[in-house]
Amino acid sequence: MAGCRFYAGYPITPATEIMEQMSRQLPKVGGVFIQMEDEIASLGAVIGASLAGLKSMTATSGPGFSLMQEHISFACMAEVPCVIVDVMRGGPSTGLPTQPSQGDVMQARWGAHGDHPIIVLCPSSTYEFFDLTIKAFNLSERYRIPVILLADEVVAHMRESVTLPPKEKIVIEERRKPSVPPEWYIPYDDRQTDVPAMPAFGEGYRYHVTGLAHDIRGYPTTRNDEVGPLIDRLFNKISKNFHLLQWFDSYETEDSIVTIIAYGSVARSALHAVKEARKKGLKVGLVKLKVLWPFMRHTVMTFLESSAKVLVPEMNMGQLSREVKRVNQGRCEIVTLNKADGTMLSPKEILRSLEDIYP
Amino acid sequence: MKEHEHLIYKYLRSSKKFPHIWCPGCGIGILLGALIRAIDSGGYSKDDIVLISGIGCSGRLPTYVDFNTLHTTHGRALTFATGIKLANPSLKVIAVMGDGDATAIGGNHFIHTARRNVGITSIVINNNTYGMTGGQFSPTTPFGLKTSSSPYGNLESTFDICGLAREAGATFVARSTVYHARLLEEIIGLALNKEGFSVVEVISNCTTYFGREIGLASPVEMLKWQRDNAVLVEKAKDLRDEELKQKIVIGVLVDRKAPAYHELYKKLIAKCRLENDEI
Numbered sequence: 318m319a320g321c322r323f324y325a326g327y328p329i330t331p332a333t334e335i336m337e338q339m340s341r342q343l344p345k346v347g348g349v350f351i352q353m354e355d356e357i358a359s360l361g362a363v364i365g366a367s368l369a370g371l372k373s374m375t376a377t378s379g380p381g382f383s384l385m386q387e388h389i390s391f392a393c394m395a396e397v398p399c400v401i402v403d404v405m406r407g408g409p410s411t412g413l414p415t416q417p418s419q420g421d422v423m424q425a426r427w428g429a430h431g432d433h434p435i436i437v438l439c440p441s442s443t444y445e446f447f448d449l450t451i452k453a454f455n456l457s458e459r460y461r462i463p464v465i466l467l468a469d470e471v472v473a474h475m476r477e478s479v480t481l482p483p484k485e486k487i488v489i490e491e492r493r494k495p496s497v498p499p500e501w502y503i504p505y506d507d508r509q510t511d512v513p514a515m516p517a518f519g520e521g522y523r524y525h526v527t528g529l530a531h532d533i534r535g536y537p538t539t540r541n542d543e544v545g546p547l548i549d550r551l552f553n554k555i556s557k558n559f560h561l562l563q564w565f566d567s568y569e570t571e572d573s574i575v576t577i578i579a580y581g582s583v584a585r586s587a588l589h590a591v592k593e594a595r596k597k598g599l600k601v602g603l604v605k606l607k608v609l610w611p612f613m614r615h616t617v618m619t620f621l622e623s624s625a626k627v628l629v630p631e632m633n634m635g636q637l638s639r640e641v642k643r644v645n646q647g648r649c650e651i652v653t654l655n656k657a658d659g660t661m662l663s664p665k666e667i668l669r670s671l672e673d674i675y676p
Numbered sequence: 677m678k679e680h681e682h683l684i685y686k687y688l689r690s691s692k693k694f695p696h697i698w699c700p701g702c703g704i705g706i707l708l709g710a711l712i713r714a715i716d717s718g719g720y721s722k723d724d725i726v727l728i729s730g731i732g733c734s735g736r737l738p739t740y741v742d743f744n745t746l747h748t749t750h751g752r753a754l755t756f757a758t759g760i761k762l763a764n765p766s767l768k769v770i771a772v773m774g775d776g777d778a779t780a781i782g783g784n785h786f787i788h789t790a791r792r793n794v795g796i797t798s799i800v801i802n803n804n805t806y807g808m809t810g811g812q813f814s815p816t817t818p819f820g821l822k823t824s825s826s827p828y829g830n831l832e833s834t835f836d837i838c839g840l841a842r843e844a845g846a847t848f849v850a851r852s853t854v855y856h857a858r859l860l861e862e863i864i865g866l867a868l869n870k871e872g873f874s875v876v877e878v879i880s881n882c883t884t885y886f887g888r889e890i891g892l893a894s895p896v897e898m899l900k901w902q903r904d905n906a907v908l909v910e911k912a913k914d915l916r917d918e919e920l921k922q923k924i925v926i927g928v929l930v931d932r933k934a935p936a937y938h939e940l941y942k943k944l945i946a947k948c949r950l951e952n953d954e955i
Contacts, residue, residue, distance in 0.1 A: 323763055344948035349762045349941060354788040358755040361748070361785075365759025368746065369726075369767065373759070391749055518744040518760060519767050521723050525739055527747035536693045536739060537747075 319454035320489055321400070322348035323373035325362035327355055327381060330414045331470045332404040335376040356381035360388035364397045368526060370517025372454055376402035379421055380411060383428070389463050390429035391528045393551065396461035396505075396513070398492055400453045403465060404473040407659045416659035417470035419581055422636040425465045426610045432548065434555040436464045436562065437610040440472055441584045444479040449607065455490040456562075460554050461512055467609060469632065471582035471661050495522060504535040507546060511554035555611060563616050564607040569595060573602030575675055576624040578617065578641055580606045582661055583630050589664035594671050601671055609637065614644045621648040626674055630654035630662050650674075687712045687722075689742050697736050701895025703854035703880030707801055708737055710857055711770075714864035726760055726769045728753045730777035732808045733882075734801045737772050751782025754789040757796045765795065765938040768868065775802040776814040779835045783815070790844035792937045793872040799864070800837050800875065803882035811885025823889055841875040842930045848874035849930035853902035854881065856926060863928060872936040879906075879924055 324339040326332075336352070343350040349366070353359040356377050363373040377385060382403040392399050405421045407413025412420075421428075425437045436456055440446040446468060453464040495502050495514040504524040506513050516522035525535040530547060532538045555562075569591055570576055579587040584605040594601045604620050606613065621627060621641075627649055629638035638653045645651055654670045656662050688694075698704050715725060725743040729735045731750035738745035744767075748756045753771040761769045778786050778800045789796060805823065806812040812825035815835040822829055841849045848870040852860040860878060867874035881887060881898035892898045902924070909927035912920060 323759065325759060344941075344945045345952040347945055347949065349945075351758065351762060351941075353755065353758075354784055357752060358758075358785055358788070361752045361755025362759035362762070365746075365756035365761075366763035367759075368756075369760045369763035371763045373763075387749055388752070517764070518726050518746075519723060519764050523722060523742055523744050525745045525747070527739070528749060529747065534691055536691070537736075 318484070318487060319451040320372045320491075321374050321454060322346070323363065323366035323371040324348070324350045324375065325353050325359040325366070325373070326375045326377065327353055327359050329356075329378045329381045331406055331473055332376040332378045332381075332402060334473075335402060356384035357387060360385045360392075360399070360401065363399050364388060364392055364395075367397050367399050368518050370520070372398070372458065374400040374402065374454075376404065378404050378406050379408045379418075382421055382424065386424075386428040386430070389435075390431055390433065392463040393429065393433040393435065394431070394528050394530075395526050396515070396551075397463075397526075398457040398461055399463050400450070400457055401463060401465050403467050405467065405469045407657065413659040415470060417582065417632055417661050418657060418659070419469055419583065419632040419636070420657065421467060422609060422631075422633065425467050434462070434552050435610055436460070436462060436555065437467050437608070438464065438564075439467045439580045439607060439609050441581050441605060442472065443475055443477045445607065446472060447479060447481065451487060451489070455488065458490050458492040459512070460558070461492065461515060462555070467581075469581045499523070503533050505531060505533045505547070507533060507550050511550050511557065559611060562608050562611060563613050565613060565616055566605045566607070567620075568603045568605075570602035570604060570620060570623070572600050573624055574600045575626045575628060575671060576620050577601070577603045577628045577630065577667070577671075578606065578620065578637075579603065579630055580609060580637065581632075583632060586662050586664045587630060587667050590667035590671060593664065593668050599671065599675050601675070612640045612644070617641060617644055618648070621645050624649050625676055626650045626652060628652045628654060628667075628670060628674060630667050630670065632662055633657050683712055683716055686716070687741050689740055693739055696740055698733060699884045701881070701883045702733070703803065703878075703882075704733060704737060704801060706854040706857050707799070707860065707878050707880065708741070710861040711799065711864055712741065713861045714868060718865055718868050720768055720868070724766065724768050726757075726767050728757050728760070728769065728771045730773045730782060732774040732777050732806065734772050734774040734777065751777050751780070752785060753777070754782065754785045754796065754798065758789060758792075758794050761795050761938055762941065765942065769796045770868070771796055771798045773798065773800050774807075775800060775804065775816040775837065776806050779815045779837060779840065787840065787844040790841055790846040790873050790875070793845055793847060793934055794937045795871055795873065795939075797864075797867045797870070797874045797876070799878060801878045801880045802837060803880040803886055805882050805886040805889070807882040807885055811882075811889060821889060824885070837877045838875065838929050845873070845934070846875045846930065847872035847932050847934050848928070850875070850928045851877040851879065851924070852926050853879040853906050853924060855899045855902040856906060859926060866928065866931075871939065872934055
């Protein structure tokens with residue numbers, strides 16, 4: 318529905334179902350599916366197909382996500398739109414296949430080498446997975462940046478009924494094509510906008526794409542007066558549009574003394590815990606983040622200021638909580654609740670923690 | 677000469693990317709010339725050619741020519757090429773790689789792209805060394821040779837790139853040296869014509885590093901070595917195995933028919949669409 322017409326992947330639990338579906342569905346709509354020899358090759362093929370004009374994606378889990386980092390970095394530098402789903406499972410290494418985790422939060426942000434911005438979206442329900450997949454493609458095409466959909470195993474394997482919006486209500490964005498003839502086209506022109514127009518290979522705009530630092534024509538350069546503006550522009554295209562990437566839901570936060578900040582399946586357990594706690598008369602609330610990176614610091618800050626304590630439950634040893642603490646700067650007390658044993662954080666565990674820390 | 681000048685204006689990018697990065701006497705320039713002549717005589721449109729490279733000295737090759745060009749990551753050129761060919765099968769996709777690029781870090785991609793028989797022409801420039809990083813041993817460096825990363829002699833045996841391609845399923849495999857520039861042009865032309873995966877191994881000379889390591893200090897000496905040690909495949913039949921071991925067999929080694937992956941997939945799409953419509 319998002320317009321994806323190319324998928325390349327490698328089997329890995331718990332993300333294989335996405336690949337199997339794509340192998341069935343894509344040829345029916347004229348798209349292409351290919352099973353590659355590994356995850357490095359998968360993302361390579363995805364980037365290639367995107368350069369040839371197709372909206373492209375892949376899906377994987379932790380070990381495969383590690384292998385993809387090389388090409389995530391390439392896609393950032395060459396500004397090639399693509400969507401990568403990482404269904405997180407327990408790690409490190411082969412870790413805990415089919416058991417849930419949120420251990421790749423920092424890898425999604427910083428796993429690829431070199432300094433680069435990235436967009437990471439995080440669903441907590443089947444509907445959100447649908448909705449954020451479309452948004453991921455839109456953002457990727459709009460900003461020419463790889464977008465990572467970071468799901469945990471619980472959300473990925475969840476079955477629940479959803480009501481899909483009518484097709485005409487769904488907004489689909491396409492990458493901007495050049496409006497000038499090929500002889501005037503400058504591939505990485507930064508004079509008008511931070512996101513240059515992108516033609517497909519074969520459309521008559523013969524240009525050069527490279528992972529090397531490049532000038533506005535796309536040719537390799539080491540001149541600091543060309544590299545500096547390039548890196549600035551890569552960051553600007555996200556930082557200038559930061560306000561458009563504030564997607565979150567809040568529950569019962571108007572008067573909450575203790576506020577939970579959670580994402581993914583943990584946010585579901587947290588919501589349950591909040592409802593239970595409210596029944597007991599505790600003034601607690603929940604903020605569910607749908608965008609993990611760039612981190613919604615201004616949004617989070619308002620809740621840090623309105624609450625006495627903030628609880629950050631995660632299925633890892635504390636990854637996003639570090640970011641919350643960084644933003645907090647002493648505004649309130651931050652409490653973490655961490656679990657990385659392959660089981661999900663239950664409402665009961667979160668409720669217990671709420672009761673423990675409630676002032 | 678006039679004809680060559682014409683090709684230079686037609687195919688080389690005139691914007692600021694010259695001079696090129698290759699050392700004086702490097703064989704890559706001869707290969708680039710042969711490639712351009714083969715493309716020109718094949719009558720392909722510049723808009724339809726996608727020229728892809730990996731990393732290393734060969735990686736810089738697409739930068740200089742006026743096609744759709746893509747400089748990818750080390751060893752992965754064929755993965756990008758696969759995506760491009762499948763997304764738009766009407767494009768003529770050419771991947772240029774080095775020996776380390778194609779058979780060490782990219783070895784897995786090389787054999788699997790050959791096995792799938794995706795319609796890509798791959799050109800492997802074999803200079804028996806990692807030139808850009810300073811002459812370390814590669815999968816095609818001779819056994820026993822002292823290099824900058826095998827100071828006591830190389831303990832590894834070598835890959836036969838063409839043999840690897842043949843066994844993995846490439847439908848066209850050929851070899852030439854850069855000394856035999858006319859033959860090189862001819863076999864690249866044949867490779868471009870194939871529907872499936874084609875491989876051209878180009879024996880090139882890295883005078884700066886490999887030449888120094890084997891005691892051939894000038895480009896001319898290295899080219900003469902190629903001339904004296906190459907034997908055409910037609911003549912190689914008459915040689916004994918021991919004699920062949922010291923020789924470079926050049927010419928077309930494999931030319932067979934097999935359905936190309938992108939063609940098979942096109943048929944699959946047609947079939948699935950038909951079934952989808954019936955439902």
